[in-house]
Amino acid sequence: MKVKKVQLYKTVYTPDELPQTPYNEVAFVGRSNVGKSSLLNAVANNFKLAKVSSQPGKTRSINFYLVNDRFFLVDLPGYGFAKVPLKEQQRWRELIESYLKGRDRLKGVFLLVDSKVGPTEKDLQMKEWLDFFGIPYTVVATKVDRLKASQRRNLEERIKKALGGGDFKVIPFSAKTREGREVLLREIFNYIES
Ligand SMILES: Nc1nc2c(ncn2[C@@H]2O[C@H](COP(=O)(O)OP(=O)(O)OP(=O)(O)O)[C@@H](O)[C@H]2O)c(=O)[nH]1
Numbered sequence: 001m002k003v004k005k006v007q008l009y010k011t012v013y014t015p016d017e018l019p020q021t022p023y024n025e026v027a028f029v030g031r032s033n034v035g036k037s038s039l040l041n042a043v044a045n046n047f048k049l050a051k052v053s054s055q056p057g058k059t060r061s062i063n064f065y066l067v068n069d070r071f072f073l074v075d076l077p078g079y080g081f082a083k084v085p086l087k088e089q090q091r092w093r094e095l096i097e098s099y100l101k102g103r104d105r106l107k108g109v110f111l112l113v114d115s116k117v118g119p120t121e122k123d124l125q126m127k128e129w130l131d132f133f134g135i136p137y138t139v140v141a142t143k144v145d146r147l148k149a150s151q152r153r154n155l156e157e158r159i160k161k162a163l164g165g166g167d168f169k170v171i172p173f174s175a176k177t178r179e180g181r182e183v184l185l186r187e188i189f190n191y192i193e194s
Protein backbone atom coordinates (compact mmCIF):
# COMPACT_ATOMS: atom_id res chain seq x y z
CA MET A 1 0.00 0.00 0.00
CA LYS A 2 1.17 3.52 -0.82
CA VAL A 3 0.69 6.95 0.69
CA LYS A 4 -1.03 8.80 -2.15
CA LYS A 5 -2.74 11.73 -0.53
CA VAL A 6 -2.28 13.43 2.84
CA GLN A 7 -4.26 16.41 4.03
CA LEU A 8 -4.61 18.23 7.33
CA TYR A 9 -8.07 17.30 8.57
CA LYS A 10 -8.30 19.01 11.94
CA THR A 11 -6.24 20.93 14.50
CA VAL A 12 -7.30 20.43 18.10
CA TYR A 13 -6.39 22.59 21.11
CA THR A 14 -8.79 21.31 23.78
CA PRO A 15 -10.18 17.84 24.58
CA ASP A 16 -13.74 18.82 23.63
CA GLU A 17 -12.57 19.57 20.08
CA LEU A 18 -11.44 15.96 19.46
CA PRO A 19 -13.34 14.72 16.39
CA GLN A 20 -15.41 11.56 16.27
CA THR A 21 -14.59 10.00 12.93
CA PRO A 22 -15.30 6.80 11.03
CA TYR A 23 -11.60 6.17 10.40
CA ASN A 24 -8.94 4.24 12.26
CA GLU A 25 -5.88 6.12 13.42
CA VAL A 26 -2.31 5.83 14.71
CA ALA A 27 -0.62 8.51 16.81
CA PHE A 28 2.92 9.81 17.26
CA VAL A 29 4.17 10.78 20.70
CA GLY A 30 7.54 11.78 22.09
CA ARG A 31 9.42 14.54 23.75
CA SER A 32 9.63 17.92 22.16
CA ASN A 33 12.17 18.13 19.32
CA VAL A 34 12.45 14.33 18.92
CA GLY A 35 11.38 14.57 15.28
CA LYS A 36 7.63 13.78 15.19
CA SER A 37 6.72 16.40 12.63
CA SER A 38 9.75 15.55 10.48
CA LEU A 39 8.75 11.89 10.52
CA LEU A 40 5.22 12.75 9.42
CA ASN A 41 6.54 14.84 6.57
CA ALA A 42 8.84 11.98 5.49
CA VAL A 43 5.94 9.53 5.59
CA ALA A 44 3.77 11.92 3.59
CA ASN A 45 6.55 12.89 1.15
CA ASN A 46 5.64 16.47 1.91
CA PHE A 47 8.16 18.72 3.61
CA LYS A 48 5.62 21.41 4.29
CA LEU A 49 2.87 19.37 5.86
CA ALA A 50 3.81 19.55 9.54
CA LYS A 51 5.82 22.46 10.93
CA VAL A 52 9.38 21.48 11.78
CA SER A 53 11.54 23.62 14.04
CA SER A 54 14.89 23.46 15.78
CA GLN A 55 13.11 25.28 18.60
CA PRO A 56 11.35 22.70 20.79
CA GLY A 57 7.67 23.16 21.47
CA LYS A 58 6.67 23.85 17.89
CA THR A 59 3.61 21.62 17.73
CA ARG A 60 1.14 22.97 20.27
CA SER A 61 -1.97 21.20 19.10
CA ILE A 62 -3.08 17.72 18.09
CA ASN A 63 -3.06 17.58 14.31
CA PHE A 64 -5.09 15.01 12.43
CA TYR A 65 -3.76 14.14 8.97
CA LEU A 66 -6.08 12.16 6.72
CA VAL A 67 -4.24 9.67 4.48
CA ASN A 68 -5.71 8.32 1.24
CA ASP A 69 -9.16 9.37 2.54
CA ARG A 70 -8.92 6.26 4.70
CA PHE A 71 -7.10 6.71 8.00
CA PHE A 72 -5.47 9.27 10.28
CA LEU A 73 -1.93 9.97 11.33
CA VAL A 74 -2.11 12.01 14.50
CA ASP A 75 0.71 14.37 15.52
CA LEU A 76 0.69 15.10 19.27
CA PRO A 77 2.45 17.99 21.02
CA GLY A 78 5.87 17.06 22.41
CA TYR A 79 6.29 16.67 26.14
CA GLY A 80 9.08 17.47 28.52
CA PHE A 81 10.46 20.71 27.23
CA ALA A 82 11.47 22.79 30.24
CA LYS A 83 11.28 26.17 28.52
CA VAL A 84 7.61 25.85 27.78
CA PRO A 85 5.73 27.49 30.71
CA LEU A 86 4.48 24.94 33.26
CA LYS A 87 0.89 25.91 32.74
CA GLU A 88 1.18 25.30 29.02
CA GLN A 89 2.95 21.95 29.65
CA GLN A 90 0.10 20.97 31.97
CA ARG A 91 -2.44 21.87 29.29
CA TRP A 92 -0.59 19.73 26.68
CA ARG A 93 -0.36 16.85 29.14
CA GLU A 94 -4.09 16.91 29.78
CA LEU A 95 -4.76 17.15 26.06
CA ILE A 96 -2.45 14.19 25.28
CA GLU A 97 -3.90 12.09 28.08
CA SER A 98 -7.51 12.70 27.21
CA TYR A 99 -6.66 11.91 23.60
CA LEU A 100 -4.93 8.61 24.45
CA LYS A 101 -7.67 7.49 26.85
CA GLY A 102 -10.64 8.33 24.72
CA ARG A 103 -10.03 7.06 21.19
CA ASP A 104 -11.94 3.94 20.18
CA ARG A 105 -10.28 3.89 16.80
CA LEU A 106 -6.73 4.42 17.99
CA LYS A 107 -5.02 1.23 16.77
CA GLY A 108 -1.45 1.92 17.75
CA VAL A 109 0.97 4.53 19.02
CA PHE A 110 4.48 5.29 17.82
CA LEU A 111 6.67 6.38 20.72
CA LEU A 112 9.59 8.34 19.30
CA VAL A 113 12.89 8.27 21.15
CA ASP A 114 15.99 10.19 20.10
CA SER A 115 18.53 7.53 19.12
CA LYS A 116 21.44 9.59 20.40
CA VAL A 117 19.91 10.74 23.68
CA GLY A 118 18.11 7.49 24.46
CA PRO A 119 14.87 7.23 26.43
CA THR A 120 14.29 9.92 29.06
CA GLU A 121 12.33 9.65 32.30
CA LYS A 122 9.32 11.14 30.52
CA ASP A 123 9.58 8.52 27.73
CA LEU A 124 9.61 5.79 30.35
CA GLN A 125 6.50 7.29 31.95
CA MET A 126 4.77 7.39 28.59
CA LYS A 127 5.71 3.77 27.91
CA GLU A 128 4.35 2.66 31.30
CA TRP A 129 1.23 4.65 30.66
CA LEU A 130 0.67 2.92 27.30
CA ASP A 131 1.24 -0.45 28.98
CA PHE A 132 -1.25 0.44 31.69
CA PHE A 133 -3.98 1.40 29.23
CA GLY A 134 -3.23 -1.55 26.98
CA ILE A 135 -2.54 0.55 23.90
CA PRO A 136 -0.31 -1.27 21.37
CA TYR A 137 2.84 0.69 20.53
CA THR A 138 6.06 0.65 18.55
CA VAL A 139 9.17 2.58 19.50
CA VAL A 140 10.88 4.62 16.76
CA ALA A 141 14.54 5.54 17.29
CA THR A 142 14.79 8.87 15.46
CA LYS A 143 17.66 10.73 13.76
CA VAL A 144 19.82 7.61 13.26
CA ASP A 145 21.72 9.52 10.54
CA ARG A 146 23.49 11.30 13.42
CA LEU A 147 24.93 8.10 14.88
CA LYS A 148 28.42 6.74 14.32
CA ALA A 149 28.68 3.12 13.28
CA SER A 150 29.70 2.18 16.81
CA GLN A 151 26.63 3.91 18.24
CA ARG A 152 24.47 2.06 15.77
CA ARG A 153 25.47 -1.35 17.06
CA ASN A 154 22.76 -3.04 19.14
CA LEU A 155 20.74 0.19 19.07
CA GLU A 156 17.38 -1.61 19.15
CA GLU A 157 18.41 -3.84 22.05
CA ARG A 158 19.84 -0.94 24.03
CA ILE A 159 16.74 1.19 23.64
CA LYS A 160 14.50 -1.70 24.51
CA LYS A 161 16.51 -2.42 27.63
CA ALA A 162 16.55 1.24 28.69
CA LEU A 163 12.75 1.22 28.46
CA GLY A 164 12.54 -1.78 30.75
CA GLY A 165 11.81 -4.30 27.98
CA GLY A 166 8.43 -5.56 26.86
CA ASP A 167 6.44 -6.67 23.88
CA PHE A 168 7.27 -3.92 21.38
CA LYS A 169 9.40 -3.39 18.31
CA VAL A 170 12.07 -0.73 17.85
CA ILE A 171 12.39 0.80 14.37
CA PRO A 172 15.54 2.82 13.55
CA PHE A 173 14.48 5.85 11.52
CA SER A 174 15.86 8.96 9.85
CA ALA A 175 13.72 11.67 8.31
CA LYS A 176 16.88 12.97 6.68
CA THR A 177 17.99 9.82 4.82
CA ARG A 178 14.50 8.24 4.98
CA GLU A 179 16.00 5.09 6.41
CA GLY A 180 13.29 2.99 8.04
CA ARG A 181 10.44 4.64 6.14
CA GLU A 182 9.26 1.45 4.44
CA VAL A 183 9.37 -0.54 7.69
CA LEU A 184 7.47 2.23 9.44
CA LEU A 185 4.84 2.36 6.68
CA ARG A 186 4.27 -1.35 6.96
CA GLU A 187 3.83 -1.02 10.71
CA ILE A 188 1.37 1.86 10.26
CA PHE A 189 -0.74 -0.18 7.82
CA ASN A 190 -0.62 -3.23 10.09
CA TYR A 191 -2.08 -1.18 12.93
CA ILE A 192 -4.69 0.48 10.75
CA GLU A 193 -5.89 -2.86 9.44
CA SER A 194 -5.87 -4.55 12.87
N1 LIG B 1 19.70 14.94 11.58
C1 LIG B 1 18.39 14.82 11.71
N2 LIG B 1 17.66 15.84 12.24
C2 LIG B 1 16.33 15.68 12.37
C3 LIG B 1 15.67 14.47 11.98
N3 LIG B 1 14.36 14.61 12.25
C4 LIG B 1 14.20 15.83 12.78
N4 LIG B 1 15.37 16.49 12.86
C5 LIG B 1 15.59 17.86 13.37
O1 LIG B 1 15.15 17.92 14.74
C6 LIG B 1 14.49 19.17 15.02
C7 LIG B 1 13.08 18.92 15.58
O2 LIG B 1 12.28 18.30 14.59
P1 LIG B 1 10.69 18.34 14.63
O3 LIG B 1 10.23 17.37 13.59
O4 LIG B 1 10.17 19.72 14.57
O5 LIG B 1 10.42 17.71 16.10
P2 LIG B 1 9.03 17.56 16.88
O6 LIG B 1 9.12 16.28 17.64
O7 LIG B 1 7.87 17.69 15.95
O8 LIG B 1 9.07 18.78 17.90
P3 LIG B 1 7.83 19.51 18.64
O9 LIG B 1 6.85 19.93 17.61
O10 LIG B 1 8.50 20.64 19.34
O11 LIG B 1 7.27 18.52 19.60
C8 LIG B 1 14.52 19.95 13.70
O12 LIG B 1 15.63 20.82 13.73
C9 LIG B 1 14.70 18.86 12.65
O13 LIG B 1 15.31 19.33 11.47
C10 LIG B 1 16.48 13.43 11.40
O14 LIG B 1 16.01 12.33 11.02
N5 LIG B 1 17.82 13.65 11.29
Ligand SMILES: [Mg+2]
Nearest residue numbers: 036037058059
Ligand atom coordinates in the same frame (compact mmCIF):
# COMPACT_ATOMS: atom_id res chain seq x y z
MG1 LIG C 1 6.24 18.90 15.94
